[in-house]
Amino acid sequence: MKLIHWFESRLAQTPSPWTVGEVRIYPGYLLTHREDAPEDSRLRNLSGWEAFLDLVRFDAAGRFRPLRGAPGLQKGWRRGPLSIAELFSDLRVLYPGAVALLVAWEGKRLVPTPFPDTARRQTGLYEVTQRLPREDLPALVEQICVRGCLRHPLWHLPASQPDKQERLTLLCPEACHYFLHQARSRAAVKTAA
Amino acid sequence: MKAGAPSMRISGGSALVLAGHGSLFSPESALPIYQHAASLRNTGMFAAVYECFWKEEPSYRNVLYEVEEERVYLVPDFLSHGYFTREILPREFGLTGPVTRRNSSEIRYCEPPGRHPRMAEAIMAQAEKALAQTDCRDVALLLVGHGTDRNENSAETAWEQAERIRRSGRFAECGVAFLEQEPSVLGWRDLVGPRDLVVVPFFLSEGKHSYTDIPRRMGLACHPRDPGFRNPQTMEGGRRVYYAGTAGMAPTLDQVILAQVEAFDEAHPLV
CATH class of the missing domain: 3.40.50.1400 (Rossmann fold)
Known part of the structure; x- marks a missing residue:
C-alpha cells in the first residue's frame, strides 16, 4: 500500500481531530498548531510551500530550528482545506519521514541503530563521540530526546509496537546529528578531563 | 519547463532524491536544495522528488523509507566531488557502484551538478x-x-x-x-x-x-x-x-541537475 493511502486509511480508522507532534489535523483537512482552534479568526492563512517551510524551520523569535521534532513550532496559523496529498506533503515538511517510519515500524521493517554503531560511523570532529562514556548516554537521551524532542528514540529506549488504533507516533530510529553534536561536546569535555 | 531545459526522457515512475549537506546552525545551507526540489517537482518529470541531508532531517538513511518508486536518481546536491559524495553518500545509501540494484529497485548515482558543463x-x-x-x-x-x-x-x-x-x-x-x-x-x-x-x-x-x-x-x-x-x-x-x-543559487541550477540525470542515463542506459 502506498504511504499516502496508508495515512488516509489511518485517519479514517481513528477519531478526529488527529494530533501529530505539535499539530492537529481537522476533517477537511485543516491543519493548525495543536493549541490553536481552527475557527479562530485571528489565525493567519498560510499558503505556499516557502511560507510553510519558513514556519517550520524558525521559531516565533526567528531562531533556526534544525531539529523538527523539538517542541517550539510557531502558533497562530492555519493551512487548508487541504487535499490528502497536500496534507501528506505538509507532514513531510513538519516531521520528515514520520509516516514512512511509522509504517515501517508497524510492518516490523524498521531496524533501530544502536548508538555505538552510529558513533562508529563518525569521522573528523565527530569521531570523539565514540569515546562518550556509556554511563553518560541515558542523561543525554533524557535531556535531548525525551525532554527536547517529540520523537521516540527507538535506538535507545525500546518500545513495544505502537497501538495501531490510537496514535500517529513520531519515531526516531537513529541518533540524529543534533544529538551527535551534543554528544560530541560532552565527550570532548570528558576526554579533556 | 524552463527555456533551455534538457530534452530528456525519464521513464515514468522514477524518483529523484537530492542529497544535500544542511547545517545545525545556518538555515541557508539547505535552502538551495529545497528550492531545487520544489522547482523539479513542478516539472512533473519525476513521480516524486525528495530532499535529504547529512545534518538535517530527513537523514540520508531515513529518506529511503519514504521512497516508494523503484527507480531512483540520487543526485548529490554539491558543487564538486569530495568526502561526502565519495564516501558518506555511498555508505549511507548502501551503494555498490553507479547503479545499485536491490530486489526490484535500483539507485542511479549521478554526478554533482557543479561538475556539469552547464x-x-x-x-x-x-x-x-x-x-x-x-x-x-x-x-x-x-x-x-x-x-x-x-x-x-x-x-x-x-x-x-x-x-x-x-x-x-x-x-x-x-x-x-x-x-x-x-x-x-x-x-x-x-x-x-x-x-x-x-x-x-x-x-x-x-x-x-x-x-x-x-x-x-x-x-x-x-x-x-x-x-x-x-x-x-x-x-x-x-x-x-x-x-x-x-x-x-543560480535560478537555472535545477536544469543543471536535470542535465546530470540525463548525462547519467547516457552513460548508463536504462535496461
Whole structure:
C-alpha cells in the first residue's frame, strides 16, 4: 500500500481531530498548531510551500530550528482545506519521514541503530563521540530526546509496537546529528578531563 | 519547463532524491536544495522528488523509507566531488557502484551538478545578474571556491568551470581563487588583470563564506549583508568590483541537475 493511502486509511480508522507532534489535523483537512482552534479568526492563512517551510524551520523569535521534532513550532496559523496529498506533503515538511517510519515500524521493517554503531560511523570532529562514556548516554537521551524532542528514540529506549488504533507516533530510529553534536561536546569535555 | 531545459526522457515512475549537506546552525545551507526540489517537482518529470541531508532531517538513511518508486536518481546536491559524495553518500545509501540494484529497485548515482558543463552557464548567469547593464566583455570574472589541501576535487571543479567560462569568451578573463588553498583570495589582485571585476562565490548556498569571509579577505568595504550594500563597489584606481550570489543559487541550477540525470542515463542506459 502506498504511504499516502496508508495515512488516509489511518485517519479514517481513528477519531478526529488527529494530533501529530505539535499539530492537529481537522476533517477537511485543516491543519493548525495543536493549541490553536481552527475557527479562530485571528489565525493567519498560510499558503505556499516557502511560507510553510519558513514556519517550520524558525521559531516565533526567528531562531533556526534544525531539529523538527523539538517542541517550539510557531502558533497562530492555519493551512487548508487541504487535499490528502497536500496534507501528506505538509507532514513531510513538519516531521520528515514520520509516516514512512511509522509504517515501517508497524510492518516490523524498521531496524533501530544502536548508538555505538552510529558513533562508529563518525569521522573528523565527530569521531570523539565514540569515546562518550556509556554511563553518560541515558542523561543525554533524557535531556535531548525525551525532554527536547517529540520523537521516540527507538535506538535507545525500546518500545513495544505502537497501538495501531490510537496514535500517529513520531519515531526516531537513529541518533540524529543534533544529538551527535551534543554528544560530541560532552565527550570532548570528558576526554579533556 | 524552463527555456533551455534538457530534452530528456525519464521513464515514468522514477524518483529523484537530492542529497544535500544542511547545517545545525545556518538555515541557508539547505535552502538551495529545497528550492531545487520544489522547482523539479513542478516539472512533473519525476513521480516524486525528495530532499535529504547529512545534518538535517530527513537523514540520508531515513529518506529511503519514504521512497516508494523503484527507480531512483540520487543526485548529490554539491558543487564538486569530495568526502561526502565519495564516501558518506555511498555508505549511507548502501551503494555498490553507479547503479545499485536491490530486489526490484535500483539507485542511479549521478554526478554533482557543479561538475556539469552547464554549471558554467549558471556561474555566468550569476555574474551577469550582478553586473546588470554592464557589458561583461570588459569585466574579469573571479570564481572563488573553498578549496582544501585534503581533497583536490573541490579545486579541480572550479578550475574546470573557469576554463569553460574562458572558452565562452563572454568575459574579458576568468580567474580562480580559494579560501583555504592557493591561489588565495587574499592575492586576488594578482590573479586577474587591472580591470573591473565580478566575483562569484563557488558555493552551493549563501552563508558565512560568501557573506563575510570572501569580501573581508578581498578588502571590500561593504559586505553583502550590510544594509547599504550595492553593486558595484569602487576600489583603488576607480576599479569597480561587483559581488554576485553564489553559483548554487543560480535560478537555472535545477536544469543543471536535470542535465546530470540525463548525462547519467547516457552513460548508463536504462535496461
